[in-house]
Structure formats: C-alpha cells, structure tokens
Amino acid sequence: MFLRKRSLFVSIGQLFSERTCSQVASQSSKPESKIKIQNGPGLSHFLKNNPSKRREKIFPAVVDTHAYISPDQISGEGKKVMLVTFGCQMNVNDMEIVRGLLVQNGYSETTVESEADAILIMTCSIRDGAEEKIWNRLKHLKKSQRRPRTIAVLGCMAERVKSTLLTAPGDLCQVVAGPDSYRDLPRLLALSRSGTKAMNVQLSFEETYADVSPVRVDADSKSAFVSIMRGCDNMCTYCIVPFTRGRERSRPIDSIVDEVRRLRDEGVKQITLLGQNVNSYRDTSESSISLGVDSKMVDGFSTVYGQKSGGRSFATLLDNVSRVDDEMRIRFTSPHPKDFPTEVITLIKERKNICNQIHLPAQSGDDKVLEAMGRGYSRETYLSLVSHIKNVIPDVCLTSDFIAGFCGETEEAHQNTLNLIREVDYSFCFVFPYSMREGTRAHRRLVDDVPEEIKMKRHEELASVFREVTLRRNLSRIGETELVLVEGRSKRSANAVSGRSDGGIVVIIEERDKKIHAGDYVVAKITGGTSQTMIGEYISHSSIREYDNLR
Incomplete structure (x- = not known):
C-alpha cells in the first residue's frame, strides 16, 4: 500500500526545476535517446527540443529504486545503526523521526562507529561549506571501514545532489534518501544489504510524519522540538529549501497537541515549534476545512504564491498548544515577517507561557537587495512591523538572520544593513556570508559578483555590530x-x-x-x-x- 501511495507523489523538481526525473532501474546507463516512449513524448522531449527555452543541467538524472523487498527482509533484526546529524534543528528533529522509524523496524542504535552495521548521516545543503563537511565525513568513513557496512546520506544534500552521491569515485555511500523518504529507509537499507545501491528522493505534497513518534537522543532533556509543518513556498532567490524540502504542508492540529501533551507527561518544560516557515502553518486536514480562516498576511508584505485560505492558522495552533500546560514554555522558529498578523502578536503578549522572543529574519536592510532576494517587503515595511511588535510587547526580544555579500550588494547597501541592526536593537543575530546554491533562482537569474574577501569582511562587520548591540542590551539588564x-x-x-x-x-x-x-x-x-x-x-x-x- 505504501509503495502504491508513494507513486502518486509528484517531485518538487518537476514543478520548480527545468529538469525531469528519470524513473528507471538503479545504476542504469541506457541513453535517453534510446529509451522507447510508450505513451507519447514527455515533458523532457519538449524542453529538449525547444531551443528558446534556457536549460541548465545541474544534477544527473534521478534514479529511484523501486525494487520489491519482502517484509521479513525489511526487518533490522537487531542490526546496529549510528546516526550522525549536521545542520539545523529541523535536521535534529528529522533524525528523531528516523530513529523512531528504525526502532519500529527492529534496529538498535550505537554511538560506536566500529560497531555500526549502517551509518546514517543527516545532511545540510544551505551552503557550500556544509556540503563539504559531508564529503569529508564520507571519505573518512570509507578510510576507516574495517568490515562491510552501509553508509546512507539523508536530508537536504541527498535531495539536492541525488545520484551523484552514489556514483562519486570511491563508493562513498550506498543509500540516498530525501526528506520525504524516511518511511522507506528500512526497505532501502535492506536493498543495500543485498548489494544494491538504493535511492528515494521523491518529494511529497502530503508527508508530514504526523503519525510517527520521534525518539529523542536525550530523553532526560527538559526541552523538546515539535515539527508542525514541512517545506516552504516562499521561493526566496538565495534559498535551496523549496527544492530540497518541497512545498509547504502542515500537520493536523490535533496530532501536534497530542505530541505536546505526551512530552508534558514525560516532564518536558519547554516546547519549540519547528517549520521552515513556521508561522505560515495552516491545518487544512479534513476536520479543519469547515472552520474557516482566522488570520491573513501582514499589510505591505507580498509573496510569490497567492493568499492561502481555509483551515486553521498558526494563531489557532499557538493558542491550542499554549493551553496544554501554562507552566510549559512555548517558542517557535523559523518564521517569516509576512506571517505576523496582529492576533499572533497579541496572543504572545497575553499568554504568559508563550515566550517574548520573536525571530524576525530580515536578511538585509537595503531595499534593492531585499528585492533581489525576493523577500516581499521593503526596509520601511519591516521596520513598521518591528514598531508594531514593540508597541504590543514592550519587553520583546527580537532576533534575526542576515546574509553578507548577496548578489549586487554595494557598500552602501551593506551600511544600510548595519544601521538596521543598530536601529532594531536585536538580542541576537545569525549572520552568514552568501553562498550561491545551484538550482536556486539566484543561480539562474543573478550574478554572484561580490568578491569572497569582501563577503568575509562584511560578515565580520555584521557580527561585530550585532555583538555591540547585544552586549549593551545584556548589560542594561544588570539589577533586573x-x-x-x-x-x-x-x-x-x-x-x-x-x-x-x-x-x-x-x-x-x-x-x-x-x-x-x-x-x-x-x-x-x-x-x-x-x-x-x-x-x-x-x-x-x-x-x-x-x-x-x-x-
């Protein structure tokens, strides 16, 4: 049943990319021109034969393995897996989901590399440096291998690089699984044990893992993360996430509240709600369709997709989660400024267990750069939202993200960003030098024209200024x-x-x-x-x- 259901899923690459996915047997080398077309020409035929269409081959053809494995072959039968996580908190949460699925299928976990029958690496693809760490780790694992074992690459890099991981020199890995393919891991691992390289990188419009109970690595921790939605529709020009994690889809509210209750019963005192665009959450499950819309986008902000409607919004979810236990702190990350309607801000003010910390990613303080980034707002619009939040929540702590050296960024634009950090008075900022990613809109349409040494200089200046601001803020609390x-x-x-x-x-x-x-x-x-x-x-x-x- 599961395999039939997966065949209905549509890859996000077929929607957002000018490439197509080749659904052929693993390791096939049959030229495309020799494949017999049974039901007429496909999309690739028209793209290939349209000289006016700009195409750029970024990755090899996707080769998903759909070989059948019997249920008794899928069982782990006590085999040991080592789980390694790189990247953001969403990746940490994804690995908790993977851990839960593997435990259900008879695997046990080890932290000793030499004991592992399989090593699963959860990857990040946000910057070149993040992927380089993975390649280096794969080479290290190959050199240190003393007995047969499976190396599996999961997550965003698996989705972005796809079959290149399987065909790279040195036989560095045997399994590749994208963010929506974790349920298929037991089958993929079973295939690898039979000597077959296996991959599933199909993205889904539906998968939220709502029915999977994550298994946390630290069961004694008093803080936990709860994934409420997956994917992103914003299509910021610098961002690879829509291509590696797919379209936005949200878990039903009831499943989230049930998980929060379970964590409360386990002694957890703080919950952080997770999503790529967490406050665009919208429960459109069957039980919510008739309940209507209770929030809208903030005035002055825009988006590449139309206004969403139907179901229950983030404000409703936040209200329900915060009522589970008024002595349990509630946080959320990472939001988008466009999705902060007044009812969300007011709820944070009124509900004492919803923390007065709001992450408000700006990325830049310059209008031209913001437009090039596709952020959907101006500096003035962003500052207007900041002013509104501070008026409602005077003691709010605002944090943000900034990118140094984006395409076309001038020294004047950089200074505008430094001034924004000073003006908003953030309590913390995450700053990164720009790293162009293949497959993004920026890669197709813009020029990465800021020299690397200038990027690093501006990155250090952004970090220096936000540290000045946060030091002053923290020292101002003395005596409080x-x-x-x-x-x-x-x-x-x-x-x-x-x-x-x-x-x-x-x-x-x-x-x-x-x-x-x-x-x-x-x-x-x-x-x-x-x-x-x-x-x-x-x-x-x-x-x-x-x-x-x-x-």
Whole structure:
C-alpha cells in the first residue's frame, strides 16, 4: 500500500526545476535517446527540443529504486545503526523521526562507529561549506571501514545532489534518501544489504510524519522540538529549501497537541515549534476545512504564491498548544515577517507561557537587495512591523538572520544593513556570508559578483555590530530579574547552572547547595553579562504564574 501511495507523489523538481526525473532501474546507463516512449513524448522531449527555452543541467538524472523487498527482509533484526546529524534543528528533529522509524523496524542504535552495521548521516545543503563537511565525513568513513557496512546520506544534500552521491569515485555511500523518504529507509537499507545501491528522493505534497513518534537522543532533556509543518513556498532567490524540502504542508492540529501533551507527561518544560516557515502553518486536514480562516498576511508584505485560505492558522495552533500546560514554555522558529498578523502578536503578549522572543529574519536592510532576494517587503515595511511588535510587547526580544555579500550588494547597501541592526536593537543575530546554491533562482537569474574577501569582511562587520548591540542590551539588564528555565550544568563554570530567560538569552547562575536542577524555574538577579550571555545571582525557585504575579 505504501509503495502504491508513494507513486502518486509528484517531485518538487518537476514543478520548480527545468529538469525531469528519470524513473528507471538503479545504476542504469541506457541513453535517453534510446529509451522507447510508450505513451507519447514527455515533458523532457519538449524542453529538449525547444531551443528558446534556457536549460541548465545541474544534477544527473534521478534514479529511484523501486525494487520489491519482502517484509521479513525489511526487518533490522537487531542490526546496529549510528546516526550522525549536521545542520539545523529541523535536521535534529528529522533524525528523531528516523530513529523512531528504525526502532519500529527492529534496529538498535550505537554511538560506536566500529560497531555500526549502517551509518546514517543527516545532511545540510544551505551552503557550500556544509556540503563539504559531508564529503569529508564520507571519505573518512570509507578510510576507516574495517568490515562491510552501509553508509546512507539523508536530508537536504541527498535531495539536492541525488545520484551523484552514489556514483562519486570511491563508493562513498550506498543509500540516498530525501526528506520525504524516511518511511522507506528500512526497505532501502535492506536493498543495500543485498548489494544494491538504493535511492528515494521523491518529494511529497502530503508527508508530514504526523503519525510517527520521534525518539529523542536525550530523553532526560527538559526541552523538546515539535515539527508542525514541512517545506516552504516562499521561493526566496538565495534559498535551496523549496527544492530540497518541497512545498509547504502542515500537520493536523490535533496530532501536534497530542505530541505536546505526551512530552508534558514525560516532564518536558519547554516546547519549540519547528517549520521552515513556521508561522505560515495552516491545518487544512479534513476536520479543519469547515472552520474557516482566522488570520491573513501582514499589510505591505507580498509573496510569490497567492493568499492561502481555509483551515486553521498558526494563531489557532499557538493558542491550542499554549493551553496544554501554562507552566510549559512555548517558542517557535523559523518564521517569516509576512506571517505576523496582529492576533499572533497579541496572543504572545497575553499568554504568559508563550515566550517574548520573536525571530524576525530580515536578511538585509537595503531595499534593492531585499528585492533581489525576493523577500516581499521593503526596509520601511519591516521596520513598521518591528514598531508594531514593540508597541504590543514592550519587553520583546527580537532576533534575526542576515546574509553578507548577496548578489549586487554595494557598500552602501551593506551600511544600510548595519544601521538596521543598530536601529532594531536585536538580542541576537545569525549572520552568514552568501553562498550561491545551484538550482536556486539566484543561480539562474543573478550574478554572484561580490568578491569572497569582501563577503568575509562584511560578515565580520555584521557580527561585530550585532555583538555591540547585544552586549549593551545584556548589560542594561544588570539589577533586573529574569525567570530562568534551567537546562543543566554550565559548561563555563563547574559551580554553576545554565538556562534561558524568557527572551531566550543564556543566563549563568552560581549554584547554591546543589538545589537547582534541570527543569526548575528560578528567579535570578542579573549581575553582569557578555554579548551572548548574562550572569545571574540566584534569588528563589518560582513558576511562570508566581513570577508574573510578582511583576
């Protein structure tokens, strides 16, 4: 049944790319021109024979393996797998899903490389450097191999590079699985054990893994991440995500709330809702279709896709999740500025367990660069949203993402971005030098014309300015109190614990008589700080409700 269902899925590459997927047997070398067409010419025929259509071959043809494996062959039968994760928190959550699926199919996990029958690597494809790390790891694993084992590459790089991973010199890996193919991993691993290289990189309009219970690597952690939606429709010109993770689709609200309840019962005190564009969440499951729309895009913002309608929005989800336990903190990442209607901002203000931290990725502070990036807003529009948020939530902590040296960025544009960081007064920023990715709109339409040394210089200047801003912010808190959710022992001091304030800032607190434990809420008086942390003095244990009554 599963294989029949997967055959209905449409690859995102067939929608967004000027390439087609070749559904042929693994390792086939039969030239396309010799393949007999049974039902008339396909899309590739018209593209190939249309000289006016600009085409660029980026990757080899996709070769998905659909060989049949019996159910008893699919079982892991206690075979050991080692799981290695690179990249973002979504990748960490994806590996928790993979762990859950493998456990269900009879595999056990090991952290010892030499014991592993299979090593699965969850990959990132956001920059060249991220992929280079994977290639280096694959070469290391090949050199250190002492007995037969399967190497599987999962996630975004698997989706982007596809069969190149299987055909690269050195036989570096035997299994390739894209972000929507994790249910197929037991079959792919079974094929590899029989000596067949196997790949499934089909993307889906439907897959959310809503019915899969993730298995966390640290079951004792008091914080957990819950994936609420997958994919992205924004098509920012610099971003590979729509091509590696597919179109947006959201889990039903009920399945998310059930997972949050289960985590609460396991002692989790903080939940972070995850998605590539988390606040564009929209539950359009059958049970939600008749409930209508309860939010819309912020005025002044635009998008390449039409206004979405139907179902229940992020505001409804946030309301439901925050009601599970008013002593459980709720965070979310990563959002898009266009999807912050007033009801979401007001809900954050009113619901005390929804943290007053909002990630608001700007990427640039210059209008021409923002237009080239396809962000759908201007500097003025972005600042108007910032002003609205601060008016509703005066003590909000805003964080952001910035790219240095995007196509066509001038020194003036760079200075505009530096000024935006100072003006908004962020509590933290993530900054990256631009890395052009094959397959993106920027790769097809723009010129990567900022020299590498200039990118790195601007990257350092962005980091320097945001550190100045965050240092001033953190020092301004001296003498004030923060409610800190303790995460564990501090890595910087043997006699201290570490946790986060409501605004997401790390707070180091000297422990007294070892009475502070992970999961405790403690009130701390801020006594010092750096650009990335605050130092606090323990005052008392508390709760979200008690601390709010004291303020």
